[in-house]
Amino acid sequence: MLKTVFLDLDDTILDFARAEAAALRRALTEADVPVDGAVLARYHAINAAQWELLEEGALTREQVLLGRFDILFGELGLVRPAGEICRRYEEYLGEGHWFIPGAEALLEALAPRYDLYLASNGTAEVQYRRLESAGIRRYFRGIFISRELGADKPSSVFFERCFAAVPGFSRACAVMVGDSLTSDIRGGRDAGLRTCWFNPHGKPTRAxxxxxxxxxxLEQLPALLETL
Incomplete structure (x- = not known):
């Protein structure tokens, strides 16, 4: 019988892409970097690729946080202070809490039935601010953020530290739900959990x-979980 549900945050509960674009536009504009749709799209692609390298253990978190801006500015032929721009970007990112459609209703439906835990690779300060501004922290019995745990999804260390903090935890009674194949699904499966991929855009799976x-x-999730 299902008891424990681990939920990803970004692009599963909160619309990270929208928050990212808004925060990035503000931070880059302040740094006198020309911003248009192409620049935002390129940053998004660079950022996603950098985080996948972190998931594979090829980069550290600090390398990702600064490297994504260094790569972008290099492509634009600009010299800008990546550390300062990253700081401002994360400050603005913490203010963004747009919901994925159906997310608020999902939390309302699941919280009385299951023990909900957040499992996120985001920066702790940013994620806590977003949870508070969105008013959803109350739904979770625990919040696991990679920087605080000292390990990132999909590493087994991240998940084992989550499991150790859940009272009476049983893999057989738990599931990981998230939008990232490489982070949520691979990490959950490697840790011995059942996994549910939230795939609103119909992306192809990987062998x-x-x-x-x-x-x-997200509206499909409560009925599915009832069968587990």
Whole structure:
């Protein structure tokens, strides 16, 4: 019987892409960096690639946080202080709390039935601010953020430290739900959990990372979890 549900935050509960674009536009504009749709899209692609390298253990967190800006500025032929711009970007990012459609109703539906835990790779200060501004921290019995745990998804260390903090934890009674194949699904499967991939855009799966379940809308999740 299902008891414990681990939920990713970014692009599963909160719309990270929208918050990212708003924060990035403010930070870059203040630094006199020309900003248009192409620049935002390129940063998004660079950022995603850098985080995947972190998930694979090829980069450290600090390398990702600064490197994404260094790469962007290099491509634009600009010299800017990556550390300062990153600081301002994360400050603005903490203010963004747009919801993925159906997320608020999902939390309301799941919280009385299951023990909900947040499992996020985000920066702790940013994620806590977003949770507070969105008013959803109350739904979670625990919040696990990689920087505080000293390990990132999808590493087994991240998940084992989560498990150790959950009273009476049982893998057989738990599931990991998230939008990232490389982080949430691979990490959950490697840690011995059942996994559910939230895939609203119909992305193709990977032969080496196969989720146990898949939903295209958050509204589908409560009925699925009832069967587990």
């Amino acid at each position: 080496d990372i196969v989720p146990d379940y898949e939903v295209s809308a």
